[in-house]
Amino acid sequence: MKYRTMGTDPKTRREVSVLSLGTMHFGTATDEATSFAILDRYAAAGGTFIDTADNYAYWTGTQGGESEELLGRWRRSRGVGDEILIATKLGARPLAPGTTFIDNPEGLSARVIRESAQRSRDRLGMPRLDLLYAHVDDPAVPMAETVEAFAELVAEGTVGLLGVSNHWAWQVERARNLAAAAGVPGYEVLQYQYSYLRPRTDLPGERSPDGMQGMLGGDLLSYLRAEPQLTAVAYSPLLRGGYVRQDKLDAAEFAEFDHPGTPARLAALREVAKDADATVNQVVLAWLIGADVPVIPLIGASSVAQLNESLTAVDLELSADQRARLGAAG
Numbered sequence: 001m002k003y004r005t006m007g008t009d010p011k012t013r014r015e016v017s018v019l020s021l022g023t024m025h026f027g028t029a030t031d032e033a034t035s036f037a038i039l040d041r042y043a044a045a046g047g048t049f050i051d052t053a054d055n056y057a058y059w060t061g062t063q064g065g066e067s068e069e070l071l072g073r074w075r076r077s078r079g080v081g082d083e084i085l086i087a088t089k090l091g092a093r094p095l096a097p098g099t100t101f102i103d104n105p106e107g108l109s110a111r112v113i114r115e116s117a118q119r120s121r122d123r124l125g126m127p128r129l130d131l132l133y134a135h136v137d138d139p140a141v142p143m144a145e146t147v148e149a150f151a152e153l154v155a156e157g158t159v160g161l162l163g164v165s166n167h168w169a170w171q172v173e174r175a176r177n178l179a180a181a182a183g184v185p186g187y188e189v190l191q192y193q194y195s196y197l198r199p200r201t202d203l204p205g206e207r208s209p210d211g212m213q214g215m216l217g218g219d220l221l222s223y224l225r226a227e228p229q230l231t232a233v234a235y236s237p238l239l240r241g242g243y244v245r246q247d248k249l250d251a252a253e254f255a256e257f258d259h260p261g262t263p264a265r266l267a268a269l270r271e272v273a274k275d276a277d278a279t280v281n282q283v284v285l286a287w288l289i290g291a292d293v294p295v296i297p298l299i300g301a302s303s304v305a306q307l308n309e310s311l312t313a314v315d316l317e318l319s320a321d322q323r324a325r326l327g328a329a330g
């Protein structure tokens with residue numbers, strides 16, 4: 001495994017593995033025994049960066065919490081302590097079973113931040129959340145209220161690092177400015193959907209007519225380049241299996257990849273994979289980890305075999321020529 005540091009403050013910064021493990025389906029679609037086996041394998045391979053959220057898996061008809069609860073049981077049964085960072089998120093938990101984060105989200109008020117963080121600590125069995133993200137933006141709450149509420153949790157020691165997901169670039173910058181002006185910690189970890197295939201950015205999103213806030217595009221990439229002390233985490237880096245299953249890539253949820261650049265990029269990926277004696281999934285992960293704006297891929301896995309394939313990518317170094325070929329395509 002390889003490691004890198006997230007955060008700047010010596011009191012909260014953490015070294016984590018360059019590959020993060022998502023647990024969105026753990027405890028629901030992925031049963032407990034399989035989830036524990038994947039977690040055990042990840043930890044044995046030196047993985048130290050696990051991701052969850054307070055709303056996983058609300059789509060099963062609940063308000064979520066199943067993933068955090070499973071992680072709490074795994075931590076207790078394995079005696080896991082501070083050596084493994086578990087990141088969680090709040091703000092997108094539906095306020096009632098059967099509703100979603102689009103029509104009925106808990107949002108980012110000071111009260112929600114305090115109460116939901118407490119619930120996550122209880123479910124995970126952790127007195128301190130190592131990394132807490134704002135899961136989606138909340139235009140109904142003044143940003144200063146959100147920034148202050150997160151900072152209070154850091155000040156009282158119940159949260160370490162702060163992160164942000166699925167916000168427009170201007171919102172991230174504004175929130176960080178508000179925090180800096182108030183002399184309190186701001187968001188230092190940015191979690192967005194990002195992979196090798198280029199998404200169209202002109203399609204309306206589920207939560208905005210202006211586009212998809214969850215996509216890491218040029219605005220955020222240039223921001224990360226200008227602020228190298230920030231950490232980028234990429235969710236769905238393997239497009240949920242779409243690189244090896246055309247039917248998944250063709251599904252309506254990936255409409256942003258339905259454009260003429262995609263076949264060229266897929267062809268380059270296959271060519272470099274052959275050249276590097278690796279799988280296409282491994283090339284995608286290596287491409288992200290070793291990029292000039294380095295990214296931590298946040299992978300999902302529904303079996304130990306899938307995780308093993310991703311773990312191998314950590315040691316795959318793409319040559320300058322391979323990177324150039326990948327970069328030029330599409």
Ligand SMILES: NC(=O)c1ccc[n+]([C@@H]2O[C@H](COP(=O)([O-])OP(=O)(O)OC[C@H]3O[C@@H](n4cnc5c(N)ncnc54)[C@H](OP(=O)(O)O)[C@@H]3O)[C@@H](O)[C@H]2O)c1
Nearest residue numbers: 022023024051235236237238239240241299300302306309
């Ligand atoms: N911040 C956010 O809004 C947000 C949104 C989405 C996800 N996330 C986080 O990101 C994590 C990962 O998201 P994701 O599941 O979309 O990531 P992903 O790594 O792109 O997709 C994981 C899925 O891809 C397939 N897969 C993985 N390895 C494979 C392999 N070697 N060969 C073939 N198929 C493979 C599996 O599908 P099958 O099970 O069908 O085989 C697996 O469930 C989540 O668990 C969550 O923690 C965050």
